[in-house]
Amino acid sequence: MAPGHRSILIAGAGTTGLTVALELARRGFRPRVVDNDVGPVPLAESRALGVNARTLTLLGPSRVTDAILQEAQQIAQFRATSEGRRLATVDTTKVPGRFSAIYALAQGHTERLLLSKLDDYEVDPEWQTAIEKVSGDAKPVVTLRKPDGTVETATFDIVIGADGAHSVVRKAVGIGFPGEALESSFYLADFRYKKEIDPHFIEMQLVDPGMIGRIPVERDVLRFISTLPDFETRIVHPGPVAERLWASEFRIHFRHVEEMAKGNVFLAGDAAHIHSPAGARGMNLGIEDACWLAYLISEGRESEYSRLRLPAVKTVLKQTRQLTMLIAMRNRLAISIRNLAVPVLFRLPAFQRRLLNGVAGYDTPPPPWIDGAL
Ligand SMILES: Cc1cc2nc3c(=O)[nH]c(=O)nc-3n(C[C@H](O)[C@H](O)[C@H](O)COP(=O)(O)OP(=O)(O)OC[C@H]3O[C@@H](n4cnc5c(N)ncnc54)[C@H](O)[C@@H]3O)c2cc1C
Structure with a gap:
């Protein structure tokens, strides 16, 4: 059977599910995509903002990169401050390749750009369609609940769980x-x-204890993220506020699966790994899983997916954990040492290179199907 004729079900139309669908579709597959929500993430409630250089490399062949670059804000600097004093500045454009390390674009926009490209291949997610059950993993049988409440049971050659942290x-x-x-x-x-x-x-403003991060969302929208419940009283706004668009409180988990596949059932994105937003890696790592999985399926090598991806997942979890511990520390002595060490560390070219390499997403293996990829 030609690979394009294998029946593939993708559970979840978030950034991971949409990317795996697009990468399969551009290689001649016709996956079916289902999502229990009514549509993509609302634009004003976007979680992921950072789109890194690796993601831009990966989405180059589908031309989503061109569309992202038109809408996203290029981040030129990362700054660390404490008590109004600049501790460190890193030039985030200084990474190899044609992209800066990171750009800002709300997740809802990224999802809509992916959906628009997917539409070119006439693959449209079936919204309000929930996976209720998956039985067996050699030839998985899936039970789906449709928008009108009816139930469909179908067998697939491959099932991809891109259905988020509660997969x-x-x-x-x-x-x-x-x-x-x-x-x-x-x-x-x-x-x-x-x-x-x-x-x-x-x-990143280091406070005692805790931090307040300032991240651009659009030309007139900023996100502030913090470890402090009363952080809004401490924000120094850059101008008069028109409106407070969205606020949220969340707990941070560090978790990953021990195997990213069982038989012909594969896991990608938050379904396989979750960690803190420090370093802006979550969505990017899911997009990377998606691209690798689609490539391996197209090569008939999907059985290698878990072995190839797990080391990358572990690398990113380790890095985000280190960054999170640095910003969330509570011990006063440790905080004083950190505040003294940050300016020194950030001036070291080797430290800057390592930091930027991680933010750009270049600390995991490059995609072998893209010539010259970093
Ligand atoms: C505050 C915050 C900030 C973040 N910032 C960044 C950042 O700057 N950069 C970054 O890279 N990452 C960031 N992340 C992480 C990022 O949001 C996630 O890693 C990303 O959304 C994961 O995408 P996904 O497609 O794997 O999962 P999801 O986005 O969770 O999508 C899963 C989809 O599956 C659907 N689904 C669930 N269950 C079912 C079912 N039973 N049947 C059918 N469909 C189902 C859901 O409706 C959903 O659409 C941040 C996260 C948070 C919380």
């Missing part, structure tokens, strides 16, 4: 999700300003 697919095939949750919560709030703000830098 029904992962649970159905009995793959565990070991790890831990941080005790304290993180908080975020997005503000729209009456005038345009400078959207080209990310700033």
